[in-house]
Amino acid sequence: MKKKLQxxxxxFKKDKRTFAKGICFDKLFAIFLIGSVIGSFxxxxxxxxxxxxxxxxxxxxxxxxxIYGPFNIIYGVGAVIxxxxxxxxxxxxxxxxxxxxxxxxGIEYLIGFLQETFTHTTSWDYSHKLLNINGxxxxxxxxxxxxxxxxxxxxxxxxxxxxxxxxxxNLGKLLTKILVVFxxxxxxxxxxxxxxxxxxxxxxxxxxxVGHFLDKYYDDDFLSKYFPNMVYKEIE
Numbered sequence: 437m438k439k440k441l442q443x444x445x446x447x448f449k450k451d452k453r454t455f456a457k458g459i460c461f462d463k464l465f466a467i468f469l470i471g472s473v474i475g476s477f478x479x480x481x482x483x484x485x486x487x488x489x490x491x492x493x494x495x496x497x498x499x500x501x502x503i504y505g506p507f508n509i510i511y512g513v514g515a516v517i518x519x520x521x522x523x524x525x526x527x528x529x530x531x532x533x534x535x536x537x538x539x540x541x542g543i544e545y546l547i548g549f550l551q552e553t554f555t556h557t558t559s560w561d562y563s564h565k566l567l568n569i570n571g572x573x574x575x576x577x578x579x580x581x582x583x584x585x586x587x588x589x590x591x592x593x594x595x596x597x598x599x600x601x602x603x604x605x606n607l608g609k610l611l612t613k614i615l616v617v618f619x620x621x622x623x624x625x626x627x628x629x630x631x632x633x634x635x636x637x638x639x640x641x642x643x644x645x646v647g648h649f650l651d652k653y654y655d656d657d658f659l660s661k662y663f664p665n666m667v668y669k670e671i672e
Contacts (some may be wrong), residue, residue, distance in 0.1 A: 475511020
């Protein structure tokens, strides 16, 4: 067993090329995963603190964009777009804040619009906040996106980038392929289950075996655990 493990390690270390050098697909996909995980735990910790401040009870709720794994997709997508468009540009700090705010706000608005259009659900509503746009984005959160972009580009990304590039080339390539397939299936199942739940709530029966499968294994009780803050709208 020990010899087999040594052979596996030797294989992964055999190729001396740098994994995910520069801004490439492998690097951006790793950033997507890291941003999604950080965003998920940030939302969950923030929600726990807010609930405790209001009620005195410790409540931990999932804040995810998919069923399997702690991935909040909006943060992952935001991190990727910000790095891809701003990381290698030489901007003044306030320019980075402005561009980050516009990009972050645009991403948040677009994802909110797509979620409402295709799943007839919403996961956040800023209608009660000052200077909001259709309840999907507000100026205060755009500014948070801007300052986060500055912090991420100047301090966090360089550190994370070096760590990613230290992964053995063959191992990094293998993990990327596995995780791309996993996330594609994860997102397809998760979002299909959400769409099917909306159809169920509007008394629309399944028309295919896939619909029957989703109704059986991803029922309302199951999905409410992973998307507790999701609000449904009737299909007109």
